[in-house]
Amino acid sequence: MLSLSSVTKRYGDVTALDRLSVTVPDDAYVSLLGASGSGKTTLLRVIAGFEEPDGGTVTHDGRRLDGVAPHRRGIGFVFQNFALFPHLSVADNVAFGLRYREDNPVRDAAELKKRVADVIHLVGLEGLETRKVTAISGGQRQRVALARTLVTEPRLVLLDEPLGALDANLRERMCDELRAIRERLKVTFLHVTGSETEALLMGDTVAVLSAGSIAQIGPASSLFSAPRSADVARHLNAYNVLSGRVRKGGFEGAGGRFPLPGELPVRDGAPVEIALRFDRISVAPAGKGAAGGASIPARFIASEFTGASVLSFFRLDDGTLLQVVAHLSGPAPRSFTKDELYDLSFNPQDVIPFTERAA
Amino acid sequence: MMEIAGEQMRSAAPAMGEDNGVSPAERRERQERRTALMLISPGVLWMTLFMVLPMIMVVYVSFWTQTTFTVEPELTTDSWVRFLTSSTYLASTWTTVRIWGIVLLSTLLIGYPVALFIGLMVRNQTLQTALLVICVIPFWTSFLIRVIAWRPMLGTEGAINMILMKLGIIDTPLTSLLFSEFAVLIGMTQIYCVFMVGPITFMLSRIEPSIIEAARDLGAGFGRIFFKVILPLSLPGVIVGAIFVSVMVLGEFATAASLSGRKVNLLGNIIVSQVGSLKWAFASVAGVILTAIIAVVITALLRVVNLRKEM
Amino acid sequence: MEARVLKPVLGVYCAAFILFLYGPMIILAILSFQGPGGGPQFPIIEWSTYWYQHLLGMTPPGRISRLPIGDSLLRSLTLALMTTVVSTVLGVITAQGFRARFKASGVVFYLVILGMIVPGVLVGLGMALLTNMLGIDRSWWGTAFVLHVVYTFPFAFLVMLAIFNRFDRSVEEASLSLGVSPVQTFRRVTFPMIFPGVLSAMLFSFTLSYDEFSRTLFTSGRQLTLPLTIYGTFSVEIYPNIFAFGVLTTLFSFTLLLIYALLMLRAVRSAQSFKGQEEAE
Numbered sequence: 033m034l035s036l037s038s039v040t041k042r043y044g045d046v047t048a049l050d051r052l053s054v055t056v057p058d059d060a061y062v063s064l065l066g067a068s069g070s071g072k073t074t075l076l077r078v079i080a081g082f083e084e085p086d087g088g089t090v091t092h093d094g095r096r097l098d099g100v101a102p103h104r105r106g107i108g109f110v111f112q113n114f115a116l117f118p119h120l121s122v123a124d125n126v127a128f129g130l131r132y133r134e135d136n137p138v139r140d141a142a143e144l145k146k147r148v149a150d151v152i153h154l155v156g157l158e159g160l161e162t163r164k165v166t167a168i169s170g171g172q173r174q175r176v177a178l179a180r181t182l183v184t185e186p187r188l189v190l191l192d193e194p195l196g197a198l199d200a201n202l203r204e205r206m207c208d209e210l211r212a213i214r215e216r217l218k219v220t221f222l223h224v225t226g227s228e229t230e231a232l233l234m235g236d237t238v239a240v241l242s243a244g245s246i247a248q249i250g251p252a253s254s255l256f257s258a259p260r261s262a263d264v265a266r267h268l269n270a271y272n273v274l275s276g277r278v279r280k281g282g283f284e285g286a287g288g289r290f291p292l293p294g295e296l297p298v299r300d301g302a303p304v305e306i307a308l309r310f311d312r313i314s315v316a317p318a319g320k321g322a323a324g325g326a327s328i329p330a331r332f333i334a335s336e337f338t339g340a341s342v343l344s345f346f347r348l349d350d351g352t353l354l355q356v357v358a359h360l361s362g363p364a365p366r367s368f369t370k371d372e373l374y375d376l377s378f379n380p381q382d383v384i385p386f387t388e389r390a391a
Numbered sequence: 392m393m394e395i396a397g398e399q400m401r402s403a404a405p406a407m408g409e410d411n412g413v414s415p416a417e418r419r420e421r422q423e424r425r426t427a428l429m430l431i432s433p434g435v436l437w438m439t440l441f442m443v444l445p446m447i448m449v450v451y452v453s454f455w456t457q458t459t460f461t462v463e464p465e466l467t468t469d470s471w472v473r474f475l476t477s478s479t480y481l482a483s484t485w486t487t488v489r490i491w492g493i494v495l496l497s498t499l500l501i502g503y504p505v506a507l508f509i510g511l512m513v514r515n516q517t518l519q520t521a522l523l524v525i526c527v528i529p530f531w532t533s534f535l536i537r538v539i540a541w542r543p544m545l546g547t548e549g550a551i552n553m554i555l556m557k558l559g560i561i562d563t564p565l566t567s568l569l570f571s572e573f574a575v576l577i578g579m580t581q582i583y584c585v586f587m588v589g590p591i592t593f594m595l596s597r598i599e600p601s602i603i604e605a606a607r608d609l610g611a612g613f614g615r616i617f618f619k620v621i622l623p624l625s626l627p628g629v630i631v632g633a634i635f636v637s638v639m640v641l642g643e644f645a646t647a648a649s650l651s652g653r654k655v656n657l658l659g660n661i662i663v664s665q666v667g668s669l670k671w672a673f674a675s676v677a678g679v680i681l682t683a684i685i686a687v688v689i690t691a692l693l694r695v696v697n698l699r700k701e702m
Numbered sequence: 703m704e705a706r707v708l709k710p711v712l713g714v715y716c717a718a719f720i721l722f723l724y725g726p727m728i729i730l731a732i733l734s735f736q737g738p739g740g741g742p743q744f745p746i747i748e749w750s751t752y753w754y755q756h757l758l759g760m761t762p763p764g765r766i767s768r769l770p771i772g773d774s775l776l777r778s779l780t781l782a783l784m785t786t787v788v789s790t791v792l793g794v795i796t797a798q799g800f801r802a803r804f805k806a807s808g809v810v811f812y813l814v815i816l817g818m819i820v821p822g823v824l825v826g827l828g829m830a831l832l833t834n835m836l837g838i839d840r841s842w843w844g845t846a847f848v849l850h851v852v853y854t855f856p857f858a859f860l861v862m863l864a865i866f867n868r869f870d871r872s873v874e875e876a877s878l879s880l881g882v883s884p885v886q887t888f889r890r891v892t893f894p895m896i897f898p899g900v901l902s903a904m905l906f907s908f909t910l911s912y913d914e915f916s917r918t919l920f921t922s923g924r925q926l927t928l929p930l931t932i933y934g935t936f937s938v939e940i941y942p943n944i945f946a947f948g949v950l951t952t953l954f955s956f957t958l959l960l961i962y963a964l965l966m967l968r969a970v971r972s973a974q975s976f977k978g979q980e981e982a983e
Contacts, residue, residue: 080875080879081878082875082878084416084417084419084420085416086416087414096415098414098415098416099414099415099416099417099418099419100415100419101419101878101884102875102878102879103878103879103880103881103882103883103884103887104881105879106881107879108879108880109875109876109879111872111875111876113870113872115870115872115873115875115876116873116876117873117876117877117891118873118895119894119895128877128880128882128890129880129881129882132877132880132882132886132890133880133881133882134881134882134883134886135881177876180876180880181879181880184880184881423802424802424804426799426802427799427800427801427802427804428799428804429799430795430796430798430799431795431796431799431800431804431810433792433795433796434792434793434795434796434810434814434855434859435810435813435814437792437848437851437852437855438813438814438816438817438852438855439813440848441825441829441848441849441851441852442816442817442820442825442852443813444828444832445825445827445828445829445831445832446820446824446825446828447828448828448831448832448835449824449827449828449831451831452831464835501719501722504712504715504716505715505716505719507712508709508712508713508715508716509716512708512709512712512713522716525720526720526723529723529724529727530909531909531952531955531956531958531959532727532948532951532952532955533913533928533929533932533948533951533952533955534913534915534929535913535915535929535932535933535936536727536730536932536944536947536948536951536952537726537727539730539932539935539936539940539944539945539948540726540727540729540730540948541726542742542940543726543729543730543733543742543743543744543945544725544726544729546742546743548741548743548744549743549744550725550729550744553744581722581723581726584719584723585723613708638819638821641821642820642821642822642823642824642916644823644916645915645916645933645936648933648936648937649936659821659823659916662823662824662827663823663919666827666830666920671830671831671834674827675827675831678823678824678827678828681821681824682820682824685819685821689819
């Protein structure tokens, strides 16, 4: 079990990690979602020991890690740019750690050969052993990087946007393989990514990193359906976030007024942010919004097809942008006219209010 | 003091953990800084012992008392007074500055068009590199051999006189080519010109062709483009080249010794001849003055362009 | 329009400049084949390799004394080799130290760079004064050697600094994360990858030291190095034997350059990969 407690890292005036605390369970696939600049790479580098925190502690299986040199931490690291050893062959790249590590190096040539062959088989690199790492494709380099780390049998592997350098096709395939390999080896993967689809797809557990600390951590499904803060909702890229004030138990702000579900623990007039999922909104011509529900008037800007669904953009009077997703499997979506006013209707029960900012 | 005490305690009890309020992370960072300092210390030590110390020695000995064949460590300004009141030595100081100025100007004037051609006109990478390599190759010949090579060129029966006579331009050979200030100037210009060409070419080759094209589209003639665009952008290269050439020309003595027939006496030659006659204090005075001139020149050149910003 | 005229004009000028650079050496090379009775100038009275034989001691002793190059060549080569090893090692470890941030780095940087700026005759003088005071004997392998390193170490340092600036640190971090100690990481990853730079630093150091004489002049004691032997001829009449020597030493330098180019080609081929990984960033 890896746990970070109150870890802070500053670069000059910039605070990359701000009293960050998180616990990563054993034998799990944890993905860490964060926008660029949220400190996600810094977090991995602090865990791996390439950087030391300015404050806080890092422990792994009860052992304090901060202050320990990186090569004595027993934590694997897969780099975004792979960082293969350019002067060595595929097999020598994989054998590198076993051969030269400080603690318990493998000196027996036969054993070394066998363990390298095993892991090369595991990642599917057979036949490329003698190739230079410069003479193989991007996907194959990714596998070498993974094999090189896994062969040393770390209990925890940190993956820094490992799929970022691959093209879309390959990325999907590698996603499945990464999951399968991890389940086979029973190690913990901490996978950092800026893509919410990748994070939700890969992780048993997903943590959202925002402004240098963990905004929310939980199972992918619960995180997606119940973000705990507006920040998390924004990161998931599936919610419209509106800000306004509480009025008589309802919402008042950009887009008008509508009721909010449940009792809010704040007084009247307190600021509130609400999240509304893209696919819980229906669009009707102005004045014809579904009765009984809430509706917001907005002007249509543009649509874009994303395969199985259509994503439409609307703008409120104050400039706020709203997105609406209509699945192509549902009733055929109407085509809209640019700059025309429409009613965006939704069930107030689907609105998730956040009042913590007000406190 | 506190820190030193803390370090000692920690080395005595390394397992104590977070004693003295120093976190393990901080301790590791200190350790790494110490490793870095350990890595640079041999170089620093070497430069201090074998460069800084000798230079201090030069300043120190310039105030020693000079007797006929030895120097005594009794402090005096005699050597300084003698140097500063001797017309011969002041003249050689002036010669040093004059030769430096002329060589600097001639390397710039001769080298700039070459750099302009290689850096700006030739846009083919391979040809550009090939031309630069051709310019650099002579440096793999011994410096002294390149100096000597001017003797059969400039001599009374040398190549230049021979060619000029064959062409019928002159009837009798020119005798003032070799063993004159001219010989020193042409020799230095040829030897040091490449140090000017290199940096300027580098800066010119970084100019985007589109900038010049844009200026041309606006109707600017070449002269205008040159003075408004090309010259300012290449200025850092000129300065770097000027520093190279200045440092080398000011410390020179071999070219003058070989080609001037003792007619040109630079400060470097003064130092060599004074050491030859064991006048150590006097050589030191010349050395300090030479150092001062170089320091002034480099400081002045660095004032012109902020190299850190430009590079 | 002007550029169309300017380009050929500058091209011709550039050709003339190259002739200016090479002219004296070409004349010197031609005159090195002067006959036994001829002087160090035109006309060539008869083409021969007499002066080459004279240089190598294959002619009967005559009026013109032989250049004492045998011993001095050996000394210069040894000195250059010693200087190369020490200044390259110093350059590599100092540049490696500079990869960590430390407060005095600016001062240290200028201290090192000063070594290539200070005129040789000055440090030479200073070293001579220092040894006089301390009563130490001067020698080419001692006092001259340390000054050669003072001169070549900054070049090696700058070369290595440039190499480390472009170095992808994540490759070293990858090695550390595999449990390999920093020392082993340097040996197994860093050094093989910076090897082309090390070769360049060595070439710089060797050629600079081999040709250096202003630092050697006051500090080599009685035993002369090769450049000092040539310098000695400056004050006396010269003969074509020195021209022959110039041709030979130039050929030797070119051989060295060729060896370097071949080694470099091999090193670059094996480390080319670097580019492939940068694409991924």
